[in-house]
Amino acid sequence: MPIDPAPPSPRRRWPWVLALAAAAVGTLLGLRAAGLLVLPPRHDPFAPLDVAEAPNWLTPLKLRRTRDDPAACLSALEGAGLRFEPVPDRPLQRGCGLDNAVRLRAGREVALGTPTLLSCRAALSFAMWERHELQPLARQHFGRPAVSVQHLGSYACRDINSGDGRATGRRSRHATADALDVAGVTLEGGRTLVVRRDAARPWSDGRGAADPAQAFLFDLQAGACRSFDGVLGPGYNAVHADHFHLEVGGWPVCR
Template identity: 35%
Template sequence: MRTVIMLALIVTTLAACGRSDRPSRPDSRNANKKVEGPSARETAMCQRDLRELGVDFEVLPDRQFGPGCGIVGTVKLLDIGVPTTNLGAVRCGQARTYAQWARNAVAPAAYQMLGSELAKIESMGSYNCRNVAGTGRRSGHAIANAIDIGGFQLKDGRRITILKDWNSPDPDVRRFLQTISASACKRFGTTLGPNYNAAHRNHLHLEDDKANFCR
């Protein structure tokens, strides 16, 4: 009897792990939902803005990947002046805001508060066909309108991460993270971090959605 119970527990545990590893399934609100994006005119104006900012980018074709998931009016950022890892498709408006934040907020803050130039920003990705955790609502990542930032590499060799350093004993590191987060709140529609919930303990979620929500 004990063996049967142990086997049942093992099967249950494995099943739970399997569920947690799979993307959230869309509910009826996402069924057959085609992704709409900015107009062709808005996208063209945004691309012009990127060029004027000196941003090097590649225009990506519009594609639908599934219910509520797709890329419309997106670009791939090639060079914004501050290297960023792991970025794929990003909606143009989000790319423009991100480039300005990285260049005009993050890089100067690193030099002024940490005494080192910024070598790169570590992204945890942009496009991802998934729901907001624990809901049936599509994430901003599902339309390439969000970027998650996990860390920052400095030219002096130091690496600052949201997970490890958000409550760092070093006041300069804490001030740096608080400053760039506050700057993100002024630029992006939604900015979420460790103060919001446990799901964001290791990154800043930056989304160009005009929601005016900062936590």
């Protein structure tokens, strides 16, 4: 009696599917690189980052590439409608310095409590955070936009603060203006959400908490992890009880 060959198991088909998908993506990228294929900017991995565009799976790649290119970074900031002035470079000395930094006066819709010195890299992440996290969350939780962000500073030539007085011997991202400490947000109408006050209860209870202020701040911190590489807040340690530390360029961390 003839025996039908067993159909290939789904597991055996996977390498073929992956190889075909990789070949298709490789062909598309090759055609795009040769100028033979025009993709819409939103789906073109080589197109510069447009802060106004709704984020998709290419956004982290574009954000990283634009941050690493000084001219593209400044041009993306301008396109995003931020108010800033470029600041002359200060060569690194003992781990502190400025490279393609700006004095940021305001985001697109929010004023900054005081103008702040930020690397273009960090300012671009701020622009993404403001547009795609801060404003949508303010409208979602309170039905109104945010009008200002209070911060505790950005550039500071110092080491990482261990919180218990021990020397860490490692420069903070603040030493290269790659970090911003956000202390609060003011909404249209005047209400201010303050990290120290409104996040005073155990931070891990934030999701689903009855208090809209805490829920908003919890979502705001979680959302920052999509635009910044490192985010530390009240749940991390006592040093961060009164602010969100938002940084670019370090190890990925979101706590």
